[in-house]
Amino acid sequence: MSLNIEQIRADFPILHQQIYRRPLIYFDNAASTQKPRLVIDAIRHYYEHDNCNIHRGVHYLSVKATEAYEEARKEIQRFINAKSTHEIIFTKGATESLNLVASSFGKRYIQRGDEVITSIMEHHSNFVPWQQMCLERGATLRVLGINEHGELDLDELKDLLNEKTRLIAVTHVSNVLGTINPVKEIVGLAHQHGIPVLLDGAQGVSHLPVDVQDLDCDFYCFSGHKMYAPMGTGVMYGKEKYLEELPPYQLGGEMIKDVYLDHTTFNELPFKFEAGTPNVEGVMGMKAAIAYLQQLGMDNIAAYEERLLKYATEQLSAIEGIKFYGTAPHKASLVSFIIGDIHPYDAGMIIDKMGIAVRTGHHCAMPLMDFLKIPGTVRASFAFYNTMEEVDQLIAAIHKAKAMLT
Numbered sequence: 188m189s190l191n192i193e194q195i196r197a198d199f200p201i202l203h204q205q206i207y208r209r210p211l212i213y214f215d216n217a218a219s220t221q222k223p224r225l226v227i228d229a230i231r232h233y234y235e236h237d238n239c240n241i242h243r244g245v246h247y248l249s250v251k252a253t254e255a256y257e258e259a260r261k262e263i264q265r266f267i268n269a270k271s272t273h274e275i276i277f278t279k280g281a282t283e284s285l286n287l288v289a290s291s292f293g294k295r296y297i298q299r300g301d302e303v304i305t306s307i308m309e310h311h312s313n314f315v316p317w318q319q320m321c322l323e324r325g326a327t328l329r330v331l332g333i334n335e336h337g338e339l340d341l342d343e344l345k346d347l348l349n350e351k352t353r354l355i356a357v358t359h360v361s362n363v364l365g366t367i368n369p370v371k372e373i374v375g376l377a378h379q380h381g382i383p384v385l386l387d388g389a390q391g392v393s394h395l396p397v398d399v400q401d402l403d404c405d406f407y408c409f410s411g412h413k414m415y416a417p418m419g420t421g422v423m424y425g426k427e428k429y430l431e432e433l434p435p436y437q438l439g440g441e442m443i444k445d446v447y448l449d450h451t452t453f454n455e456l457p458f459k460f461e462a463g464t465p466n467v468e469g470v471m472g473m474k475a476a477i478a479y480l481q482q483l484g485m486d487n488i489a490a491y492e493e494r495l496l497k498y499a500t501e502q503l504s505a506i507e508g509i510k511f512y513g514t515a516p517h518k519a520s521l522v523s524f525i526i527g528d529i530h531p532y533d534a535g536m537i538i539d540k541m542g543i544a545v546r547t548g549h550h551c552a553m554p555l556m557d558f559l560k561i562p563g564t565v566r567a568s569f570a571f572y573n574t575m576e577e578v579d580q581l582i583a584a585i586h587k588a589k590a591m592l593t
């Protein structure tokens with residue numbers, strides 16, 4: 188089924204505005220996606236009808252809010268095909284999910300001399316928590332490299348794996364290069380050695396159908412706001428066998444079973460990892476966002492975004508002096524590039540004045556920028572509400588930037 192883009196655009200109120208007296212073109216979807224009316228309405232509905240703290244009350248509203256919250260957990264379980272709702276932990280985003288795993292996994296499993304493998308293409312959120320945990324525990328962080336297309340080097344991964352490796356933490360999709368990593372292969376390889384794999388799914392869930400049982404990954408972390416859901420929402424998926432073993436990340440209300448003067452017993456899964464009052468309104472919005480994505484169909488979304496990517500890549504390639512970063516055949520819908528000698532920031536400023544939102548800079552991936560020996564890139568990242576005509580506008584804006592800056 189092909190998507191009706193005009194109808195989809197009508198679902199996103201924010202897209203219908205003028206910026207510098209031009210129609211807004213939003214190509215910063217890898218940073219955060221816009222929200223359909225359905226999501227905004229779900230938040231409003233929650234506050235107008237159901238608002239209450241959850242899990243604690245016997246009264247009508249508390250029970251209603253709790254049921255809605257737990258229903259959302261079931262939806263997310265189905266969305267990523269987890270085995271059980273016990274494996275779905277709500278967080279405030281991918282960053283918190285990744286910190287949770289790094290902290291708890293580190294405490295439980297990492298000792299002096301152990302090794303964790305990550306990659307050079309990671310977002311700081313899937314790099315710094317591992318780096319710091321390894322420093323604290325006297326472990327070593329091994330960093331997997333990439334080839335000239337921006338793909339992970341699996342032969343190097345085979346060489347890095349050894350009896351000291353305790354975990355591999357890599358991204359599903361690179362937020363800078365767009366590369367869709369061969370994560371199923373990586374999981375297969377790691378499991379041959381009995382090593383668990385964490386996937387940073389922040390850029391995965393919004394573009395691709397994700398089936399955690401099929402991937403067989405041990406942890407999958409993502410943010411709501413990059414998948415059309417509200418800010419401050421996220422998920423940490425973990426296999427139950429690990430979540431049972433890991434110590435809690437934060438302590439306080441909700442995550443306890445019994446508290447005594449000298450010790451505390453912890454709640455069962457998933458509540459053991461959900462200390463304090465959660466972002467219930469956000470989770471209501473996330474449930475609505477998932478319903479919206481499912482209605483469009485993740486396969487349809489992926490197919491349309493691939494067309495956008497192909498068109499943008501072709502059009503951009505015709506611009507003299509453009510250099511792409513990330514040319515893997517298997518890519519999500521974003522392009523990172525530098526135009527001749529023009530600093531990405533200067534290009535971004537001029538493109539912005541044309542009403543087009545692109546991102547410039549290091550994209551929270553400084554180790555990758557150092558590896559590529561560049562200060563940053565211009566990144567245009569597409570969503571299913573973007574159009575080929577908008578891509579044409581970007582090309583015109585780049586020509587203008589070139590004319591002004593060279």
Ligand code: PMP
Nearest residue numbers: 280281282310312362389390410
């Ligand atoms: N990982 C990747 C690959 C990302 O792109 C991002 C966000 N740019 C994050 C992690 C962190 O997500 P958040 O800021 O929503 O926690």
